[in-house]
Amino acid sequence: MKYYVGIDLGGTNIAAGVVDETGKIICKYSRKTNIHQPFEDLVRDIAETGKEVVRQAGMTMEDITSVGMGSPSCINPKNNLLVFANNLGWSNVPLPAVLQSHFDVPVYVRNDADCAALGEVIAGAARNYENAIMITLGTGVGGGVILNRRIFSGCDHMGGELGHTKLIYHGVRCTCGQYGCLESYTSATALIRETKEAMAEHPESLLHQLVDGDLSRVEAKTVFDAAHQNDETALAVVDQYIDYLAAGLSSFVSIFRPDVLIIGGGISWQGDYLLDPLNEKLKGYIFSYREIGGPKAIRAELGNDAGIIGAAMLELSEEE
Ligand SMILES: [Zn+2]
Incomplete structure (x- = not known):
């Protein structure tokens, strides 16, 4: 069984989960989003939240295949900068690269609404559907x-x-x-x-x-x-x-x-x-x-869990 970390970055909470390859959440952990701290510190918080949920699941990062995050924003793939995150007061910050620097496994960052939709298709209300x-x-x-x-x-x-x-x-x-x-x-x-x-x-x-x-x-x-x-x-x-x-x-x-x-x-x-x-x-x-x-x-069935599951499954969604 493969395991993934999914992170849902919100304006209030950073929620993370260890998710297995079937889309089941094994363990969840969240902490408050401190939006008043510098960008690098907030990204460190995000990474720590991801690492903490792995610890709480009784695992190490060695057990994790990849990390995915849903963010209330868009990432421009031409320069890999986050375009704009209204709630967080960010624009044009290198979120994917800085988050990746905290992990040895691949990190994927996508829009949070996309992640929620993917989560509902993999494990929620639309699990019996393709589209x-x-x-x-x-x-x-x-x-x-x-x-x-x-x-x-x-x-x-x-x-x-x-x-x-x-x-x-x-x-x-x-x-x-x-x-x-x-x-x-x-x-x-x-x-x-x-x-x-x-x-x-x-x-x-x-x-x-x-x-x-x-x-x-x-x-x-x-x-x-x-x-x-x-x-x-x-x-x-x-x-x-x-x-x-x-x-x-x-x-x-x-x-x-x-x-x-x-x-x-x-x-x-x-x-x-x-x-x-x-x-x-x-x-x-x-x-x-x-x-x-x-x-x-x-x-929708999964509430906030949809974003965690979808983020965790980003690698599977990206594979060709
Ligand atoms: Zn509009």
Whole structure:
């Protein structure tokens, strides 16, 4: 049996796991991400987290085949510099090289959303499938494309940015600087904005009571809570939100025709309340659905473990 180390670098925690070749996590360990320290010190922390989980698994680095890390950023393979990591305040730092200097085994660094998608295909919700699209509905919208059980990341590994496909021509400004991206309509941040806009128009809505009239207390979950109680304003916001999501996903189906669509992130915790209407709407949007059917949206299963497993399996995904 071969063993790998997978690391998920987040703005809050560095989570690491020893993962076997079947995608099973043997041991997990995490520590806080100290984003205020110099770059080299943070990378040392990351490496130490990886080494510590190996110790805790009762192994040594001799037992480990490779180390993989998912990072909230892109790596430019032309100069091997990390392009931009918003949460960490980094841009153009030699993350792969500095991380590699701490290990004798090969180190792979990829986008964290790609790693999560790979993890779900290897050991999670899409383990019975070869081709999957995953989107993560969080503060932003992460995207991962898995084709033949490998990450598809396009030229310079800059592809698969599904959250930044255009949904509305000249629409709402996105965090990326463009306008009308899927992210600006389907992220948790977008849902909060949409909820507040509906509240301003509907003073009678239950939504106001749920936050005691304090708009700063509106979360992504708030509108679902009110919808569960059949508040009309909330039901309309949720319906519109799911409609945006279905429209965006149907484009990915037209391009990639995956076996399955995986929905992750905080909003996916709504479960069937989100997925049932989403799948109904997809039937109306997917190309040729009536003639040949189409992929279903399913909920991600692994939570944060997906990123650890996918990162650990990066070497297998890269092999030719
Ligand atoms: Zn964008």
